[in-house]
Amino acid sequence: MCPPVEETPANGQANGTNGDNGHPGYSAVRSTPTKHVSPYQPVGDFLSNVSRFKIIESTLREGEQFANAYFDLDAKIKIAKALDEFGVDYIELTSPAASEQSRSDCEAICKLGLKAKILTHVRCSMADAKIAVETGVDGLDVVIGTSSYLREHSHGKDMTYIKNTALEVIEFVKSKGKEIRFSSEDSFRSDLVDLLSIYSAVDKVGVNRVGIADTVGCASPRQVYDLVRTLRGVVGCDIETHFHNDSGCAIANAYCALEAGATHVDTSVLGIGERNGITPLGGFMARMIVADRDYVLSKYNIKKLKDIEDLVADLVEVNVPFNNYITGFCAFTHKAGIHAKAILNNPSTYEIISPADFGMSRYVHFASRITGWNAIKSRADQLGLTMTDAEYKECTAEIKKMADIKKITLDDTDAIIRNFHHNQVHNTNKPLLPDLTKDEAEKLNQVDQKIESVPEKRQLDATVEADAEDRANKKTRSTAA
Numbered sequence: 001m002c003p004p005v006e007e008t009p010a011n012g013q014a015n016g017t018n019g020d021n022g023h024p025g026y027s028a029v030r031s032t033p034t035k036h037v038s039p040y041q042p043v044g045d046f047l048s049n050v051s052r053f054k055i056i057e058s059t060l061r062e063g064e065q066f067a068n069a070y071f072d073l074d075a076k077i078k079i080a081k082a083l084d085e086f087g088v089d090y091i092e093l094t095s096p097a098a099s100e101q102s103r104s105d106c107e108a109i110c111k112l113g114l115k116a117k118i119l120t121h122v123r124c125s126m127a128d129a130k131i132a133v134e135t136g137v138d139g140l141d142v143v144i145g146t147s148s149y150l151r152e153h154s155h156g157k158d159m160t161y162i163k164n165t166a167l168e169v170i171e172f173v174k175s176k177g178k179e180i181r182f183s184s185e186d187s188f189r190s191d192l193v194d195l196l197s198i199y200s201a202v203d204k205v206g207v208n209r210v211g212i213a214d215t216v217g218c219a220s221p222r223q224v225y226d227l228v229r230t231l232r233g234v235v236g237c238d239i240e241t242h243f244h245n246d247s248g249c250a251i252a253n254a255y256c257a258l259e260a261g262a263t264h265v266d267t268s269v270l271g272i273g274e275r276n277g278i279t280p281l282g283g284f285m286a287r288m289i290v291a292d293r294d295y296v297l298s299k300y301n302i303k304k305l306k307d308i309e310d311l312v313a314d315l316v317e318v319n320v321p322f323n324n325y326i327t328g329f330c331a332f333t334h335k336a337g338i339h340a341k342a343i344l345n346n347p348s349t350y351e352i353i354s355p356a357d358f359g360m361s362r363y364v365h366f367a368s369r370i371t372g373w374n375a376i377k378s379r380a381d382q383l384g385l386t387m388t389d390a391e392y393k394e395c396t397a398e399i400k401k402m403a404d405i406k407k408i409t410l411d412d413t414d415a416i417i418r419n420f421h422h423n424q425v426h427n428t429n430k431p432l433l434p435d436l437t438k439d440e441a442e443k444l445n446q447v448d449q450k451i452e453s454v455p456e457k458r459q460l461d462a463t464v465e466a467d468a469e470d471r472a473n474k475k476t477r478s479t480a481a
């Protein structure tokens with residue numbers, strides 16, 4: 001088995017050491033070469049924007065709608081600066097009509113001089129638009145519900161009113177030299193003819209983008225593809241998309257929207273937002289780096305992802321989930337023996353994303369009954385201990401035996417490897433794990449007795465003894481020389 005090989009990442013930077021996933025019981029393995037040629041390249045379709053999408057980052061708007069979110073100005077500035085360093089194209093802020101503090105925060109963020117364009121998100125009303133254009137934002141994201149649910153039970157306006165107001169607001173915002181997007185809320189439960197008719201009308205008066213929103217998270221990727229593709233044939237302007245995650249499709253829907261010709265995707269850090277939130281920035285990056293690594297690396301500073309997630313998680317007082325895309329504590333941890341062996345030889349066997357791209361580390365978990373001798377050999381290498389293959393196998397069997405009677409830790413496993421090695425080299429019989437409880441020692445004894453009666457075990461013992469003798473002979477010869 002090859003020892004872990006150090007990778008030279010495509011971007012020429014040092015390997016993943018700064019984004020430690022924080023494992024107490026796993027060995028870090030240096031990244032190995034990964035020229036990411038995905039067998040699942042995006043469909044080579046002239047409509048697809050998978051290789052030229054833009055991100056509208058809405059942690060400071062949709063994210064403020066997350067149940068736990070409370071961002072004071074200092075927090076907003078930290079988040080805005082971090083997102084700007086990451087390289088998002090737009091930062092969307094809460095409506096300045098929401099409160100006096102929201103309005104002054106909006107002005108303050110506009111004055112930071114960030115590279116990202118600053119948008120604010122307002123209702124489709126002249127009153128909101130008039131407040132928004134005075135804040136210094138680059139553009140307005142205007143929204144109004146078009147489904148019958150929202151027309152009847154939210155704002156109570158019909159489609160004619162919506163269209164007329166939309167046209168009035170767009171004309172006003174454009175006259176102020178601002179970018180303007182018009183979006184239908186709850187698009188996937190809206191009448192298709194209503195939708196296409198209003199999008200076509202706003203496109204004709206020069207709106208910069210239209211937006212489709214899956215406000216209740218009901219849409220499937222196929223429905224998204226169909227609607228965006230249809231809309232692509234109706235409007236010439238850009239198409240923004242916004243997906244809630246109630247039924248688990250937010251990332252897949254964003255991807256399908258791009259395949260169908262959408263140009264912009266809304267995200268928030270960790271997906272925070274109303275209810276269970278929207279397309280998460282990190283999960284979206286995970287999807288897109290698999291689709292077009294060069295585009296993602298050329299545009300976004302993805303090594304900042306973990307810092308941004310930690311910042312936001314801290315501010316909204318949540319933990320980053322264990323299975324989070326990229327940064328979850330086990331996102332790059334390989335445990336089963338079969339996986340570990342292959343990963344140690346070549347990480348592409350079981351990884352489609354290189355942790356090093358995100359400044360993260362890969363781990364091989366070897367303290368369990370499902371580990372294998374290749375992983376144990378790799379760990380022994382890290383401990384500076386060398387044995388024969390037969391000894392690694394025997395040592396692995398001891399680890400499995402112990403793991404069958406109790407949940408073993410990294411320290412336990414290291415102790416077994418060290419003591420096993422010591423016994424081989426010095427021909428001693430040290431207990432492999434000295435601090436077993438009486439009960440555990442008794443169980444181990446029973447297991448030992450069972451194993452002794454297995455013929456393969458006797459065979460293995462003979463091999464190990466032969467190895468030891470061979471080594472002893474060699475040692476004698478080299479001492480004599």
Ligand SMILES: CC(=O)SCCNC(=O)CCNC(=O)[C@H](O)C(C)(C)COP(=O)(O)OP(=O)(O)OC[C@H]1O[C@@H](n2cnc3c(N)ncnc32)[C@H](O)[C@@H]1OP(=O)(O)O
Pocket residue numbers: 065095097098099123124125143144145154155156185215274
């Ligand atoms: C799907 C989304 O997430 S859209 C973004 C939602 N974001 C927010 O709501 C955050 C900011 N919101 C707020 O601070 C407040 O809701 C405000 C300032 C906008 C309005 O506050 P209030 O005047 O107290 O009204 P309230 O919040 O109770 O109800 C919403 C009002 O907006 C109207 N409304 C709702 N959607 C729209 C719309 N898209 N365009 C125009 N008016 C709308 C409703 O009819 C209702 O008006 P009413 O006072 O005549 O009943």
Ligand SMILES: O=C(O)CCC(=O)C(=O)O
Pocket residue numbers: 062121141142143183184185186211212213214215216242244
């Ligand atoms: O403005 C938009 O496009 C989306 C608004 C929103 O948050 C939603 O509909 O869920």
Ligand SMILES: [Zn+2]
Pocket residue numbers: 062215242244273274278
């Ligand atoms: Zn939303």
